[in-house]
Amino acid sequence: MSAFRYLAQNWPEVSAKITQHLSIVGAAVLVSLVTGVVLGILFTRPGLKRVGQALVGITGAAQAIPSIAVIALIFAYTGIGARTAVIALSLYGIVPILFNVVSALLLVPAEMLEAGMGVGMTPVQVLVHVELPLAAQSIVTGLRTTVTLDISTATVASVVGAGGLGDIIFVGLSVVRPDMIVAGTLLVAGLAILSDAGLALVQRRVVSPGLLHVP
Amino acid sequence: MTGTFIAGYGAELVRRTLQHVAMVTVATVLATIIGVVLGISVSGHERAARWVIGAASVLFTIPSLALFALLVVALAPIGQGTGNVPAVTALTLYSILPVVRNTWVALRQVDPSMVQVAEGMGMTPRQTLLRVKLPLSLPIIMAGIRHAAVMDVGMATIATLIGGGGLGYFVFEGIARADRSMVLAGTLVISLLGLAVNAGLLGAENRLAPGRHHRRGARS
Amino acid sequence: MIELDAVTKRYGDKTAVDRLTVTIPDRAVTILLGPSGCGKTTTLKMINRLIEPTGGDIRIDGHSIATMDPIALRRSIGYVIQETGLFPHYTVEANIGVVPRLLGWDSKRIRARTDELLELVNLKAAEYRGRYPNELSGGERQRVGVARALAADPAILLMDEPFGAIDPINRRSLQDFFLRLQSDLRRTVVFVTHDIGEAVKLGDNIAIMRDGHLVQMDTTHELLEHPADAFVTQLLGATRSSEQVLLSRAARYVDTAFVVMSTEQLRGAGGIGDAPLVVLKDGDTIRGYLEQGQDIACDDPVDAVCTFETVSGNATLLEVVRTLLASGRKRAIVVDRDGAVLGTLSVPMIVHIMEGVLQ
Numbered sequence: 001m002s003a004f005r006y007l008a009q010n011w012p013e014v015s016a017k018i019t020q021h022l023s024i025v026g027a028a029v030l031v032s033l034v035t036g037v038v039l040g041i042l043f044t045r046p047g048l049k050r051v052g053q054a055l056v057g058i059t060g061a062a063q064a065i066p067s068i069a070v071i072a073l074i075f076a077y078t079g080i081g082a083r084t085a086v087i088a089l090s091l092y093g094i095v096p097i098l099f100n101v102v103s104a105l106l107l108v109p110a111e112m113l114e115a116g117m118g119v120g121m122t123p124v125q126v127l128v129h130v131e132l133p134l135a136a137q138s139i140v141t142g143l144r145t146t147v148t149l150d151i152s153t154a155t156v157a158s159v160v161g162a163g164g165l166g167d168i169i170f171v172g173l174s175v176v177r178p179d180m181i182v183a184g185t186l187l188v189a190g191l192a193i194l195s196d197a198g199l200a201l202v203q204r205r206v207v208s209p210g211l212l213h214v215p
Numbered sequence: 216m217t218g219t220f221i222a223g224y225g226a227e228l229v230r231r232t233l234q235h236v237a238m239v240t241v242a243t244v245l246a247t248i249i250g251v252v253l254g255i256s257v258s259g260h261e262r263a264a265r266w267v268i269g270a271a272s273v274l275f276t277i278p279s280l281a282l283f284a285l286l287v288v289a290l291a292p293i294g295q296g297t298g299n300v301p302a303v304t305a306l307t308l309y310s311i312l313p314v315v316r317n318t319w320v321a322l323r324q325v326d327p328s329m330v331q332v333a334e335g336m337g338m339t340p341r342q343t344l345l346r347v348k349l350p351l352s353l354p355i356i357m358a359g360i361r362h363a364a365v366m367d368v369g370m371a372t373i374a375t376l377i378g379g380g381g382l383g384y385f386v387f388e389g390i391a392r393a394d395r396s397m398v399l400a401g402t403l404v405i406s407l408l409g410l411a412v413n414a415g416l417l418g419a420e421n422r423l424a425p426g427r428h429h430r431r432g433a434r435s
Numbered sequence: 436m437i438e439l440d441a442v443t444k445r446y447g448d449k450t451a452v453d454r455l456t457v458t459i460p461d462r463a464v465t466i467l468l469g470p471s472g473c474g475k476t477t478t479l480k481m482i483n484r485l486i487e488p489t490g491g492d493i494r495i496d497g498h499s500i501a502t503m504d505p506i507a508l509r510r511s512i513g514y515v516i517q518e519t520g521l522f523p524h525y526t527v528e529a530n531i532g533v534v535p536r537l538l539g540w541d542s543k544r545i546r547a548r549t550d551e552l553l554e555l556v557n558l559k560a561a562e563y564r565g566r567y568p569n570e571l572s573g574g575e576r577q578r579v580g581v582a583r584a585l586a587a588d589p590a591i592l593l594m595d596e597p598f599g600a601i602d603p604i605n606r607r608s609l610q611d612f613f614l615r616l617q618s619d620l621r622r623t624v625v626f627v628t629h630d631i632g633e634a635v636k637l638g639d640n641i642a643i644m645r646d647g648h649l650v651q652m653d654t655t656h657e658l659l660e661h662p663a664d665a666f667v668t669q670l671l672g673a674t675r676s677s678e679q680v681l682l683s684r685a686a687r688y689v690d691t692a693f694v695v696m697s698t699e700q701l702r703g704a705g706g707i708g709d710a711p712l713v714v715l716k717d718g719d720t721i722r723g724y725l726e727q728g729q730d731i732a733c734d735d736p737v738d739a740v741c742t743f744e745t746v747s748g749n750a751t752l753l754e755v756v757r758t759l760l761a762s763g764r765k766r767a768i769v770v771d772r773d774g775a776v777l778g779t780l781s782v783p784m785i786v787h788i789m790e791g792v793l794q
Contacts, residue, residue, distance in 0.1 A: 064413035066369025069402040072386045076398035080390060115520040117485060119534050119583070120510030133524045152278035156373060160390050169284045173377060178288045185281040185288075192276045208524035210567030 002179035003186060014168070018187065020082065021164035024157075025150045027086045032093030032146050037139065039094075040101025041127065052102045059099035067092050067153055080161035089153060093146040100142030104135035133208060140203040144196055151192045165191070224385075224400065232404055234380035238299060239367040239412070242306030247360050250311045254318025254356075255344070264319055271312035279370045282309060283377050297378035306370055310363035317359025321352030353423045361416035368409045372401075382408075436461045436496065437482060437591065437623065443490035444477050444647075451477045453647040454491065459640075461590075464617060464624040466638035468631065470670075474647040475627045479593050482625060483512045495591070510534055513584030513592040513622075517600045520580050521568040527553075527579050528564040534587040552582040555616070574605040578612065585620070592624045598633070610636055614684075614749045618772060631671060635659070636682050636751065643667055656687060680789050685755050686748030688788050689769045689778025698722065698737055714768060714776050715740055721768055724779065743768050748777050752788070755780050 007014055043052035074088040108131050116126040132139075158166030165188045172180030257264040274282070286301035286308075295301065325348050333343045349356075375383030385401025388394075437459040444452040452474040459465045467475035480486040482493060484505040493500045500508055521530050531552055532545045540548075550560040556578040568576055577597060584592055598606045610633065617624065628634055634641050635655055642652040651663040659680060662668040693712040696704070707713040707725050715722040715737070723740030744758050744767045755767050759782050769777045 061410070061413075064365050064409050065406045066365075066372060066409050068369050068372045068383075068386070069405040069409070072372075072390060072398055073402045075390055076395045076402075111516065111520065112522070114485065115514075115516060115522070118483065118509060118514040118516070118520075120506050120508075120537055121533075122506055125537070130522060148276055152280070155278040155280045156376075160387070166280055169280055170376070173284055173287060178291070181284045181288050185277075185285045188281040189277040192278055193273060196276050208567075210523045210525065210569055212569075 001182075003182035006179040006183045007187075014183075014187070017163065017165050017167060018191075021151075021154055021158070021166075021188075021191070024082055024085050024089065024154050024162060024164055025147070028089035028093055028150050028154075029143075029147055031086075031090035032097055032150075033143060035090075036094045036097030036142070036146075037101055040098050040105060044102060044105040049106070052106055055098060056103050056106065059095050059102070062095050063099065067149055068156065071153055071157065075157075075160060082162045082164075085154065085157040085162035088157075089150050092153075093150055096145040096149065097139070097142040100138045100145075101135065104138035105131055108134050134211070137203060137207045137211065140199060140206055144199045144203070147195050147199060148192060151188070151195065155188050224397070228385070228400060228404065231380060231382050231384055232408070234299075235368070235371050235382045235405075235408065238303055238306060238371045238374060238379070238381055239364060242303050242310055242367050242371075243360065243364045245303075245307045246310035246314055246363050249307070250314025250359070250363075251318050251356065253311070254315045254322065258319055258322040268312070268316055268319065271315050274308050275312040279305070279309065279373055280376065283373055287377050299374070299379045301377055302371070302374035302379035302381075306367050306374075309370060310367055313359040313362040313366070314356070315359075317355050317362075318352065321355035322348055324355070325351050354420055357416065357420040357423060361413060361420060364412050364416060365409055368405065368412055372405055437625070438494040439478070439482075439491070440494065441491035442478070442481060442488050442493060444474070444481065444486065445489045450647050452481070452488075455644075455647070455649050456491075457642055457649050457652050459623065459625055459642075461623050462621045463639040464626055464637055465640040465642060466634040467625065467627045467642050467644060468634045468638075468670075469629065469644035469650075471629060472646075473644040475629075475644050476595055478644070479595055479625060479627050482591075483509050483514060483593055485509075510537055510587060511589055511591075513587075513589040515580050515584045515592065515594045515597045517596055521576055521583070523568050525567075526564065527558075527566050527568070527571075530568070530579060531583045531586050533583060538587060548586060549582075552585060555585070556582045557612070558582075572605075573601050574609055577601060577609055581613070581616070590623055592622045594624060594626045596627055596629070599628075599630075606633075611749065613637060615772065618749070632682050635680075636684070643670060655683070659683075681753035681756065681785075682751050684748065685746055685750045685752060685767075685769045685780060686771070686777050688752065688785075689748075689780055690784060691778045693724075693776070693779060695776055701725075701737060702735065712779060714779070716776065719774055721745065721770075721776070724766060724768065741765065745770060746780075747772075752780075752785050756782055756785055 040052075042048065043055055070092050071088040074091065075084060078084040078087060112130055112134065113126060116130040117123075121129065154162065154164055155166040155169070158164035158170070165184055168180055168184030169188070172178070172182075172184055253267055257267050277285075283301060283305045286305050287296050290296050290301050290304070329347055329351065330343060333347045338346065371379075371381050372383035372386055374381045375387055382401050382405050385397050386405070389397030389399075389401060439455050439457050439459070441454045441456050442452060443450070443454050455474075455478060467478060469475050477486055481488050482500070484500060522533070525533070528546075528549050531549045535545045535548060549564060553560040553563055558575065558578060563571075563575075563579075568579070571579065580597065584594075598609050601609060614637065626637060628637075638655050640652065640654050641658050643650040643658070645666060651658060651667050653661070658667070659671065662671055690712075693714055694707075694710045695714045695716050696707075697717050698715060701707070701713065701715060707727065709727075711727045713725045715724060721743070722737075723743055725740060729739065729741070742764055744755075744762055744764050746755050746758060746767045746769055748769050748771045750769075755769075759765070759767055766779050766781045768779050771777055
């Protein structure tokens with residue numbers, strides 16, 4: 001098909017765009033993940049639980065604000081380009097992860113924590129061996145949401161100068177070249193589907209079979 | 216500066232807001248109809264459900280701009296390649312997943328003893344569906360519709376890139392012209408719209424929660 | 436032993452435990468019994484320092500636990516709570532091995548110990564070790580919980596209403612299982628319950644608490660016969676009635692005035708002499724008994740041997756009565772797990788016990 005011909009003919013530029021796109025998303029996801037998990041753990045420790053509960057409300061409501069709006073706003077102040085795209089995506093990507101981490105950790109039953117302490121685990125051991133495994137499924141779900149969000153938004157961001165695969169689609173739209181449009185779409189869609197499927201596999205590995213519903 | 220902005224763009228702002236709302240409403244309504252009907256039809260069949268939800272998930276994962284662009288290409292032959300038609304179509308396709316998935320999950324989670332009681336009273340499968348299963352599934356289905364609507368508010372911003380209307384105009388034009396107040400106006404209205412839609416539908420969802428049912432007395 | 440010395444716990448201006456002083460003896464089951472809110476669970480949790488006392492001291496074998504590292508302390512005490520205590524994301528094997536892993540045992544030793552414990556709680560190791568808690572019934576989960584508590588071989592076991600969430604039928608078999616286990620292992624057990632029947636059935640000693648105070652601490656038998664005050668009497672109220680006394684274990688009330696003889700010895704002696712009762716036992720087989728005052732009219736005393744029922748020491752008096760009434764035999768010979776004779780019981784004896792308690 002013409003789309004494949006386009007890809008074949010322009011492979012060097014295309015692969016450069018793929019790399020660009022992946023670097024933006026990769027960097028942003030990494031920052032969001034680390035920040036979200038660390039803050040999420042921090043704000044569910046005894047003493048800071050109130051903050052955690054408030055955060056659940058805030059991040060829950062924040063997810064009703066379209067990401068495009070927030071990111072465009074950040075762009076308006078930081079200017080366009082790949083670096084600011086990473087900053088904007090990192091910031092917004094923290095929201096789904098933080099929401100999931102905090103709500104999952106707050107949901108760990110008190111009896112579990114007591115059982116962990118009762119057998120003589122240190123607080124760190126309780127976090128690592130009890131709390132995090134029980135929250136794992138939710139955390140990976142948050143990660144999936146952020147990754148999908150970032151891939152999608154990065155595509156749009158490239159339209160405003162960040163580079164990446166959106167360029168191919170947008171140029172294709174402006175000069176009315178269906179082969180470019182389809183090529184760009186296939187690449188982006190493929191990227192999104194593959195990463196989501198990959199994370200779904202990770203999720204199944206990470207979650208203990210004992211936590212799924214009674215067989 | 217904001218004063219002049221409002222004076223200059225006030226009318227435009229209102230017009231585009233209405234366009235935006237219209238796109239979102241049409242897409243959400245269509246997605247609800249398609250999603251609920253699909254959800255009901257596959258609720259009894261494991262394999263069919265997996266296919267349908269799988270397909271919808273794939274559509275859902277495709278980045279929005281890509282889906283819009285794809286529809287531009289697909290609809291060009293019939294002359295609907297730009298403007299609101301591909302935009303609304305994309306929005307609808309995108310929104311089907313939350314609705315279909317929630318409908319299917321909600322129907323599956325209905326307490327089997329309720330269904331047995333209904334059948335025991337002599338209801339036909341159709342009556343059981345309409346009078347027992349759907350009402351009990353309503354809160355979860357509403358949550359799916361709400362999720363879809365809120366997403367649509369955001370996604371509709373991109374419609375402007377393929378020649379549609381909507382508030383995205385202020386966002387992208389504002390960035391291109393480095394006009395901060397324009398971007399601010401656009402994003403502010405979009406955010407408020409998103410929050411309003413969420414709050415409004417959340418209110419409706421809570422009204423429909425089973426607890427409320429009991430307080431109002433028996434419903435047929 | 437565990438000494439609680441004027442132990443107090445205050446939450447703001449509310450006192451949950453007030454200057455509690457009690458000594459928990461070694462190698463026996465001590466029950467903390469009382470209405471909800473009396474402070475029994477709080478007291479239990481102060482022993483492994485899940486809750487820190489506001490006043491007083493707790494000593495284990497003379498050493499104050501306040502000076503010990505709480506983590507090390509908890510790893511040396513077994514802790515069983517209701518069935519929610521098992522980690523749902525760990526297999527049975529991983530659950531049981533939690534403390535050994537924390538203590539740094541190597542995996543071979545942990546696996547051997549896990550299998551040993553599964554056998555001990557009557558769960559086939561090969562079948563159960565890879566299962567997850569959500570695949571087990573409530574009773575199985577609770578047995579795994581007990582196995583987990585015993586994994587590091589602690590001298591002390593703390594149990595907080597462990598059988599509370601189980602249905603009555605399975606609860607009974609779990610209680611019987613616990614009694615068998617304890618008769619083998621002889622740990623120091625502190626057991627919290629609000630169920631008087633359970634307290635009487637399982638406890639060697641009972642400490643009754645109310646509003647954070649100790650009301651009475653005695654052996655079970657003493658408590659039933661001599662309640663300290665009106666509150667205890669009322670608490671035991673239904674328990675002190677004939678039905679609940681019948682839940683006590685046979686081993687506690689047997690008539691121990693007996694002598695064991697083999698057939699040879701009996702024939703050699705030509706009769707039972709002055710012994711009030713002779714149990715005729717050849718090796719492992721009990722053939723019967725002969726009572727003082729019985730009419731032995733035949734040549735061979737062995738022929739006059741009375742028929743009997745055999746009951747376990749862990750059976751309740753109620754079961755003994757039922758067995759005797761159903762078979763029409765006069766006496767039950769009470770044996771322990773290895774078959775050794777603990778004593779005898781008869782229906783008139785049991786009636787006498789009930790009367791004694793009710794006075």
